[in-house]
Amino acid sequence: MIMAVDTTPTRWQSVYRPSLFAGKVALVTGGGSGIGRSIATELGSLGATVVIASRDVDKCNIAAKEMNQYIQQNCSDHGCSVGKVVVGPSTSIRDEDQVNNLIEHIIDTYKALHLLVNNAGGQFVCSAEELSSKGFQAVVNTNLTGTFHVCRAAFENYMRDNGGSIVNITLGNRNGMPNMVHSGAARAGIENMSITLSQEWMESDVRVNCVRPGIVFTESGFENYGPAGDMFLEKILPAMPAKRFATPEEISSAVVWLLSEGASYVTGSVVSVDGGSAFHFLPLIDIEDTSHLPVYGTLPRKAKL
Ligand SMILES: CCCCCCC/C=C/C(=O)SCCNC(=O)CCNC(=O)[C@H](O)C(C)(C)COP(=O)(O)OP(=O)(O)OC[C@H]1O[C@@H](n2cnc3c(N)ncnc32)[C@H](O)[C@@H]1OP(=O)(O)O
Numbered sequence: 001m002i003m004a005v006d007t008t009p010t011r012w013q014s015v016y017r018p019s020l021f022a023g024k025v026a027l028v029t030g031g032g033s034g035i036g037r038s039i040a041t042e043l044g045s046l047g048a049t050v051v052i053a054s055r056d057v058d059k060c061n062i063a064a065k066e067m068n069q070y071i072q073q074n075c076s077d078h079g080c081s082v083g084k085v086v087v088g089p090s091t092s093i094r095d096e097d098q099v100n101n102l103i104e105h106i107i108d109t110y111k112a113l114h115l116l117v118n119n120a121g122g123q124f125v126c127s128a129e130e131l132s133s134k135g136f137q138a139v140v141n142t143n144l145t146g147t148f149h150v151c152r153a154a155f156e157n158y159m160r161d162n163g164g165s166i167v168n169i170t171l172g173n174r175n176g177m178p179n180m181v182h183s184g185a186a187r188a189g190i191e192n193m194s195i196t197l198s199q200e201w202m203e204s205d206v207r208v209n210c211v212r213p214g215i216v217f218t219e220s221g222f223e224n225y226g227p228a229g230d231m232f233l234e235k236i237l238p239a240m241p242a243k244r245f246a247t248p249e250e251i252s253s254a255v256v257w258l259l260s261e262g263a264s265y266v267t268g269s270v271v272s273v274d275g276g277s278a279f280h281f282l283p284l285i286d287i288e289d290t291s292h293l294p295v296y297g298t299l300p301r302k303a304k305l
């Protein structure tokens, strides 16, 4: 059975200590919707000043207003430092100048950038055969190059001299990503890039980790997939070990742990939050009969059947 996701924030409460991030400044890219919104809400409810940024500022403004209402309520209920969500300038992470402008704006305004979550990203469903070079590049530039732009600008402008914690969101790419070759390649690139950065930036006390979600029910995410979204519901969902998708809050919880000092010895790691899906075959693609293909050596008769 498909689990209905109640997005009413009053039902949800962070498991972490109130005021955990009091006085901290965070940036969550793509924080105006879905998983990023959940991460921004949790960080704000734990006392951080959270800048959210993406291309659509109007969407971010509406989301920030709702998140701040929840944060105010949560903090007055639990007596913690009041965090807040603010909206940065319109930014496409693909554009290096726009990213530099965003980071400079944050440092000028808030004088710090302690925490960074590279959540912005996405892709479309398309077979490798039909994918144009421009389409491949659009997705790689958004996810991989965009994440690099933000990491580097945060490091150069603040974290090199002050330390920090970075979490990059990837996706379940362990078995490849049939019909999403661009995104699978980009996310694998992000994970390897994060290992490299964790070593290069160790001496600056900058930790770099990844959270690799399985399938998460987010309205905007599923709208984007059309018929492929139906395939996720009809075919992938019953094959998942947990028989349900993740909630955005289950992803956010792992991100918050990695950002926190409780993960001070964790860097260069990838945390899968996928209900065990990575170790269970998911039929992302139907592979046609292969019995006409040549075989090397002698195939026992029974194995042919
Ligand atoms: C355990 C398994 C886990 C699997 C989990 C998988 C679930 C994942 C869920 C999510 O990630 S949810 C998040 C969803 N949100 C999004 O994906 C939204 C973000 N998407 C975008 O911003 C854009 O789609 C894009 C991917 C960045 C492309 O943006 P851009 O504006 O640059 O594209 P265009 O200029 O329109 O096109 C460039 C190029 O790409 C081709 N193209 C675009 N869409 C398609 C398509 N649907 N099919 C085929 N090709 C497409 C387009 O044709 C252009 O190429 P040319 O035709 O000019 O050669």
Ligand SMILES: NC(=O)C1=CN([C@@H]2O[C@H](COP(=O)(O)OP(=O)(O)OC[C@H]3O[C@@H](n4cnc5c(N)ncnc54)[C@H](OP(=O)(O)O)[C@@H]3O)[C@@H](O)[C@H]2O)C=CC1
Pocket (backbone or CB within 6 Å): 029, 030, 031, 032, 033, 034, 035, 036, 053, 054, 055, 056, 057, 059, 091, 092, 093, 094, 119, 120, 121, 122, 123, 142, 146, 169, 170, 171, 172, 212, 213, 214, 215, 216, 217, 218, 220, 221
């Ligand atoms: N939902 C799922 O099942 C899974 C999602 N993920 C990943 O998690 C992240 C969040 O996804 P989700 O919340 O589901 O989906 P959303 O579509 O809600 O989030 C994607 C966010 O990225 C922003 N974004 C996209 N392109 C750019 C860009 N070029 N520059 C700046 N911001 C951009 C969007 O804002 P705007 O349009 O305003 O720019 C949007 O807020 C994505 O990276 C996604 O691929 C990973 C695994 C599974």
